[in-house]
Amino acid sequence: DGGITQSPKYLFRKEGQNVTLSCEQNLNHDAMYWYRQDPGQGLRLIYYSQIVNDFQKGDIAEGYSVSREKKESFPLTVTSAQKNPTAFYLCASSHQGAWGYTFGSGTRLTVV
Amino acid sequence: GQQVMQIPQYQHVQEGEDFTTYCNSSTTLSNIQWYKQRPGGHPVFLIQLVKSGEVKKQKRLTFQFGEAKKNSSLHITATQTTDVGTYFCANNTGKLIFGQGTTLQVKP
Numbered sequence: 651d652g653g654i655t656q657s658p659k660y661l662f663r664k665e666g667q668n669v670t671l672s673c674e675q676n677l678n679h680d681a682m683y684w685y686r687q688d689p690g691q692g693l694r695l696i697y698y699s700q701i702v703n704d705f706q707k708g709d710i711a712e713g714y715s716v717s718r719e720k721k722e723s724f725p726l727t728v729t730s731a732q733k734n735p736t737a738f739y740l741c742a743s744s745h746q747g748a749w750g751y752t753f754g755s756g757t758r759l760t761v762v
Numbered sequence: 763g764q765q766v767m768q769i770p771q772y773q774h775v776q777e778g779e780d781f782t783t784y785c786n787s788s789t790t791l792s793n794i795q796w797y798k799q800r801p802g803g804h805p806v807f808l809i810q811l812v813k814s815g816e817v818k819k820q821k822r823l824t825f826q827f828g829e830a831k832k833n834s835s836l837h838i839t840a841t842q843t844t845d846v847g848t849y850f851c852a853n854n855t856g857k858l859i860f861g862q863g864t865t866l867q868v869k870p
Contacts (some may be wrong), residue, residue: 683857690771692850692860693805700856708857740804742858750795750807751858 653677656741656754663735663761671726671757673741680746682724686710687738687756696739699724700746728759735761766791766853768861776869781838783864785851793854794827794834799863800847808836810854841868 654675663669675682681700685693695708699718713732718724724743728735738758742751767786775781785794793812797805809818811827811834818825824837838845848863 685860692768692862695857695859698857706857742805749793749810749854750797751805753804753806755804 654741654743654752654754656739656757658757659755661757661759663759665761666730667761668727668729669735669759671728671739671741671759673724673726673754674722675724675741675743675752675754676722677743677745677752678721679743679752680721681744682718683742683744683751684708684714684716684724684726685740685742687740693740696726735759766794766851766859766861768851768864770864771862772865772867774867774869775841777843778840781841781845781866783836783849783851783866785834785836785861787832787853790831791834791853792831795852795854795858796825796834796836797850797852797860798847799850803847805850838866841866843868843870 657672683698684696687693694710696714697716699705702721705716705718715727738756740756741754744751769784795810796808799805809825814831815829816827822839826835846868848865850863851861852858
């Protein structure tokens with residue numbers, strides 16, 4: 651079955667450490683996105699990429715970095731510069747011209 | 763940037779009652795999408811509206827796009843416990859910008 655895989659589902663890290671969240675899709679979608687969700691808030695866009703080797707900052711890019719070396723993969727690194735990294739991170743993808751986004755099941759990151 | 767405001771933030775209803783969530787923008791929207799996120803889950807695409815005054819139905823769900831394309835609503839008739847979750851509206855301009863969501867609780 652086609653879909654988006656995010657791993658791991660739960661992740662714990664110590665403050666000051668960088669951590670990379672994985673997102674892989676086998677839907678042959680062109681565009682991929684990273685969102686952050688905090689309790690009581692909507693989804694906020696971190697970074698997005700519409701083609702390989704290109705990506706743009708979203709509304710809350712500070713403290714995060716991404717790469718898009720392959721069409722299928724869009725990993726997100728949460729750096730030590732991110733002041734409040736504990737959150738639920740969602741990866742999504744879409745096909746150019748298509749309407750709805752397909753989301754992965756998310757990674758819950760807790761920084762202690 | 764483009765923002766969509768969604769109300770109410772929370773809604774508690776008795777099973778069988780109707781439910782409506784509203785999405786508003788100060789500017790004209792090219793489209794509006796609706797997603798449902800079950801507790802502990804991820805958003806799932808429900809529908810997209812693009813035409814002024816458009817109305818679409820999916821079983822007990824009715825989606826409307828305002829004549830001025832600045833507002834939208836999702837109405838659920840006779841709620842069931844399976845309707846529990848957070849409903850988001852979103853505007854797609856090459857990137858998806860979400861409203862804050864309405865969390866629906868249904869008492870059996």
